[in-house]
Amino acid sequence: MGKGYLGSFINFKFKRIQSAITAAFLFLVLFTVLIIAAISFSLTYEAVEKNSREYTHQLIEQVNRNIESYITSMENISIMTLYNNDVREYLTRNDLSSEEEKVYSEKIKLLFDSILSTRKDISSIMIFGYNGRVVISNTRNITELNPYIDLTEQIWYKKAKEASGAAVVSSPHVQNILQDNYYRWVVSLSRELVSGDGSEKVGMFLVDLNFSVINDMCSKIRLGKRGYVFIVDREGNIVYHPQQQLIYSNVKDEMIDEVLNSKDDYFITNEGNDSRIYNIMNSVNTGWKIVGVSYINELVTNKSEIEHSHTLWGFICLVIATIISIMLSRRISLPIKRLESSMKQVEKGNFDIKVDIESSNEIGELSRAFNIMISKIKELMEQNVKEQELKRKSELKALQAQINPHFLYNTLDSIVWMAEAKNSEEVVLMTSALAKLFRLSISKGEEIIPVHNEIEHVRSYLIIQKMRYRDKLDFDIEVDPEIYHYKTLKIILQPLVENSIYHGIKNKGGIGSIKIRGKICNDKILLQVIDNGIGMDPEKVKRIFEDSGNSPRGSGVGVKNVNERIKLYFGKDYGLDFESELNHGTTVNVWLPIIE
Amino acid sequence: MKAGVKFIFFVVIVIMLLFLIGEQFGYPISRREKVDQNTRIVVIYKSINTGYEFWDVVKDGIAVAADEFGVQVKVVGPESKSEEDVEKQIAILEKTIEEKPDAIVIVAADHNKMVEPVERAKEAGIKVITMDSGINSDVSECFIATDNVEAGRKAADQLVELLGEDADVAIINHVQGTMTAIDREKGVREGLAKHNIKKIHGPYFSDGLSEKAYRITKELILEKPEIKGIVGLNEASTVGAAMALKEMGLSGEVKLVGFDNSFDEIKLIEEGVIQATVVQNPFNMGYRAIEMTVKSLKGEKIEKWINTGSVVVTKENMYSIENQRLLFPFIDK
Numbered sequence: 012m013g014k015g016y017l018g019s020f021i022n023f024k025f026k027r028i029q030s031a032i033t034a035a036f037l038f039l040v041l042f043t044v045l046i047i048a049a050i051s052f053s054l055t056y057e058a059v060e061k062n063s064r065e066y067t068h069q070l071i072e073q074v075n076r077n078i079e080s081y082i083t084s085m086e087n088i089s090i091m092t093l094y095n096n097d098v099r100e101y102l103t104r105n106d107l108s109s110e111e112e113k114v115y116s117e118k119i120k121l122l123f124d125s126i127l128s129t130r131k132d133i134s135s136i137m138i139f140g141y142n143g144r145v146v147i148s149n150t151r152n153i154t155e156l157n158p159y160i161d162l163t164e165q166i167w168y169k170k171a172k173e174a175s176g177a178a179v180v181s182s183p184h185v186q187n188i189l190q191d192n193y194y195r196w197v198v199s200l201s202r203e204l205v206s207g208d209g210s211e212k213v214g215m216f217l218v219d220l221n222f223s224v225i226n227d228m229c230s231k232i233r234l235g236k237r238g239y240v241f242i243v244d245r246e247g248n249i250v251y252h253p254q255q256q257l258i259y260s261n262v263k264d265e266m267i268d269e270v271l272n273s274k275d276d277y278f279i280t281n282e283g284n285d286s287r288i289y290n291i292m293n294s295v296n297t298g299w300k301i302v303g304v305s306y307i308n309e310l311v312t313n314k315s316e317i318e319h320s321h322t323l324w325g326f327i328c329l330v331i332a333t334i335i336s337i338m339l340s341r342r343i344s345l346p347i348k349r350l351e352s353s354m355k356q357v358e359k360g361n362f363d364i365k366v367d368i369e370s371s372n373e374i375g376e377l378s379r380a381f382n383i384m385i386s387k388i389k390e391l392m393e394q395n396v397k398e399q400e401l402k403r404k405s406e407l408k409a410l411q412a413q414i415n416p417h418f419l420y421n422t423l424d425s426i427v428w429m430a431e432a433k434n435s436e437e438v439v440l441m442t443s444a445l446a447k448l449f450r451l452s453i454s455k456g457e458e459i460i461p462v463h464n465e466i467e468h469v470r471s472y473l474i475i476q477k478m479r480y481r482d483k484l485d486f487d488i489e490v491d492p493e494i495y496h497y498k499t500l501k502i503i504l505q506p507l508v509e510n511s512i513y514h515g516i517k518n519k520g521g522i523g524s525i526k527i528r529g530k531i532c533n534d535k536i537l538l539q540v541i542d543n544g545i546g547m548d549p550e551k552v553k554r555i556f557e558d559s560g561n562s563p564r565g566s567g568v569g570v571k572n573v574n575e576r577i578k579l580y581f582g583k584d585y586g587l588d589f590e591s592e593l594n595h596g597t598t599v600n601v602w603l604p605i606i607e
Numbered sequence: 608m609k610a611g612v613k614f615i616f617f618v619v620i621v622i623m624l625l626f627l628i629g630e631q632f633g634y635p636i637s638r639r640e641k642v643d644q645n646t647r648i649v650v651i652y653k654s655i656n657t658g659y660e661f662w663d664v665v666k667d668g669i670a671v672a673a674d675e676f677g678v679q680v681k682v683v684g685p686e687s688k689s690e691e692d693v694e695k696q697i698a699i700l701e702k703t704i705e706e707k708p709d710a711i712v713i714v715a716a717d718h719n720k721m722v723e724p725v726e727r728a729k730e731a732g733i734k735v736i737t738m739d740s741g742i743n744s745d746v747s748e749c750f751i752a753t754d755n756v757e758a759g760r761k762a763a764d765q766l767v768e769l770l771g772e773d774a775d776v777a778i779i780n781h782v783q784g785t786m787t788a789i790d791r792e793k794g795v796r797e798g799l800a801k802h803n804i805k806k807i808h809g810p811y812f813s814d815g816l817s818e819k820a821y822r823i824t825k826e827l828i829l830e831k832p833e834i835k836g837i838v839g840l841n842e843a844s845t846v847g848a849a850m851a852l853k854e855m856g857l858s859g860e861v862k863l864v865g866f867d868n869s870f871d872e873i874k875l876i877e878e879g880v881i882q883a884t885v886v887q888n889p890f891n892m893g894y895r896a897i898e899m900t901v902k903s904l905k906g907e908k909i910e911k912w913i914n915t916g917s918v919v920v921t922k923e924n925m926y927s928i929e930n931q932r933l934l935f936p937f938i939d940k
């Protein structure tokens with residue numbers, strides 16, 4: 012077994028119909044269960060996947076909305092500043108005394124401070140006039156700029172310049188322009204300020220959003236156990252990522268290029284058990300892409316749970332199907348088995364059984380046909396047995412008739428007389444005829460012999476009888492030599508001749524003559540024994556096969572026996588018929604088939 | 608074989624096939640995760656009260672990894688300010704062993720004295736991983752640390768770039784005998800030797816105190832004005848040296864390459880007193896310590912030694928996106 016088992020398995024033929032049916036059922040069920048389980052699994056899976064994608068989508072949409080609202084509020088502050096008259100005056104008027112300058116500065120700072128006090132998410136608001144005037148409003152009351160940092164080199168500054176008047180949102184960075192005790196992470200919105208008539212660029216506006224606001228928001232989002240949210244900007248720089256450090260130092264990868272290039276709002280990575288769904292959302296104000304990443308195998312909570320239940324139910328179905336199919340196949344195969352066992356009985360020779368399967372299907376039909384067949388066979392067998400018995404009996408009778416002791420005694424007596432009369436020639440003739448008679452009647456124990464032998468047999472008999480009855484009997488044999496080689500039953504003519512002699516000729520005065528004729532007539536062999544004896548009236552002819560049994564000498568047995576034997580061997584188309592006329596003689600026709 | 612027996616075989620094979628298919632779909636019938644939400648890992652610091660930002664960032668890395676791998680991680684350590692409270696650390700380790708966590712990540716307070724207690728943890732069937740400061744033994748599954756020799760070489764390379772190849776260089780080391788001190792100095796000397804710089808002064812030991820480094824530097828410069836470059840091998844040594852140079856008006860004249868990362872150092876870099884500092888990656892250290900612990904618990908093959916890397920930060924690159932993250936870790940203050 013082992014290695015070769017599968018091979019032998021494929022070639023395996025079921026020895027029992029029940030096994031075959033069960034196997035077929037099982038295969039069908041297995042196939043169906045697998046397909047249904049697969050389809051239902053994928054449907055469930057898809058539904059769950061879609062749900063979780065929608066859930067993720069909603070989450071990142073929420074994140075996006077929050078970010079947008081932060082940015083919008085910053086933009087509003089910038090617009091407010093842009094159109095603020097004090098700011099304009101402060102940045103454009105070169106004729107201000109230092110007293111006035113201070114008043115403006117304080118007014119503006121007051122404005123900014125009041126905004127800051129209502130907005131916990133904003134860490135500082137600043138304006139930098141190109142005329143050198145600066146207003147710094149800060150949650151930690153820092154008023155000095157970092158002397159080592161060149162403002163104009165800062166990205167937010169350069170970008171705002173390039174945008175000439177439009178608001179620019181930076182990526183998160185540390186705010187290092189202040190003389191701070193620590194650099195805070197912020198997202199900056201900057202925009203260049205213009206004069207009231209819009210003709211002149213007068214300064215730079217900067218508002219910083221505490222990045223912790225975004226950081227906290229994103230880090231609190233849980234997408235399953237391992238899922239996370241990250242944000243990249245237009246250029247693919249990471250705005251927020253829980254594992255930013257790992258990515259920068261190449262311990263981990265993030266699919267930033269795929270996110271940037273993705274046309275859909277989601278894509279799925281193919282990493283086997285660690286496959287992830289990336290849900291992407293574009294933030295219009297910032298140009299950021301907010302990405303929700305969730306692990307499929309846990310999102311679809313329970314991918315394994317779904318698999319588990321599908322496998323379990325599939326298995327249960329299979330078990331039930333196995334039981335049902337075994338039961339069904341039993342139901343189907345049981346009548347066949349019963350039929351089979353009945354047939355085995357018949358094989359053993361018991362014809363007395365009857366299968367009682369009361370079913371209207373093919374097997375019921377089959378059993379009925381079987382029953383009929385068995386009863387026919389039984390009938391035929393009985394008939395056959397009867398016939399065989401009959402044959403044996405009639406043969407025996409023929410033999411008995413043959414060795415009629417009277418005949419033998421008379422013949423031997425005649426021989427003795429002839430011998431005493433020194434009539435040796437006749438003794439030889441008679442003895443040899445007797446020998447021939449016996450030899451032919453035995454004919455090596457065969458029942459069927461050539462016509463020729465039968466003729467010789469009857470000839471020997473006639474020779475003996477003629478010698479005994481001398482002047483009272485004459486005979487003559489004329490047989491078409493064509494029929495000599497056809498087969499016939501043995502000892503059919505001799506009993507007829509004997510009958511003719513004892514009943515026809517013996518009681519008649521004068522010489523009796525017996526003619527033996529043989530020819531083909533109507534595609535049958537016709538042998539005739541014709542005597543010119545006393546004949547029979549039609550009454551007697553009718554009863555010839557009935558009462559012959561009652562004949563005192565029993566020779567009538569011969570005629571009946573001959574007829575029966577011929578019919579037994581060759582069928583009822585053949586046999587004897589008599590033509591007889593009282594006082595004129597009798598003709599016995601023996602009809603035989605032409606058998607080579 | 609009888610038909611019935613064959614039939615049973617057939618059914619068995621069908622069932623086996625079914626399971627095989629199930630397995631193929633990814634349903635783990637025979638597999639059992641060795642690591643799950645019940646897995647407990649204890650990280651033992653040298654001290655949980657040093658006030659060094661470094662260890663807070665390590666903790667961040669640990670927290671991120673714990674989230675990602677879905678394990679329970681607890682950070683413990685002596686409450687003393689000093690990083691050399693070996694006795695307390697041993698006591699905490701012993702207490703931890705009694706708690707029977709799945710793994711212990713330890714920052715060894717002493718290279719030799721911690722060997723025996725750590726081996727006991729291992730005997731108790733607990734996986735041990737060392738981080739930052741190793742022990743003089745092989746029981747640790749993995750050692751996660753900055754390659755300090757490499758970091759030292761980087762510092763030397765940077766100094767040579769600033770000075771050219773013919774200059775006098777002084778090394779201000781921190782605590783004599785500690786692994787980081789030995790390795791960093793080794794790296795610096797290798798790096799300098801590579802550039803054929805032979806005039807090396809020191810090492811002078813600041814004992815991790817910036818005041819002492821300040822005094823050493825001041826005396827050194829006065830004594831040997833030919834010194835044109837200084838390497839400070841830890842934060843205190845670097846800041847102390849920088850303060851001295853600043854005070855003496857030698858900012859930029861005497862090149863200073865330091866180690867580690869503090870706001871003081873950043874300000875000094877901005878001012879141009881410190882030319883460069885070699886910064887480790889504490890976030891990665893924390894993350895990878897947990898990552899390796901989880902892998903080891905799963906029975907995966909892991910490297911014995913993980914280098915979490917170091918970066919040379921200069922005034923020019925300190926505000927690049929990557930370095931901002933490294934220098935200004937985003938932690939709640």
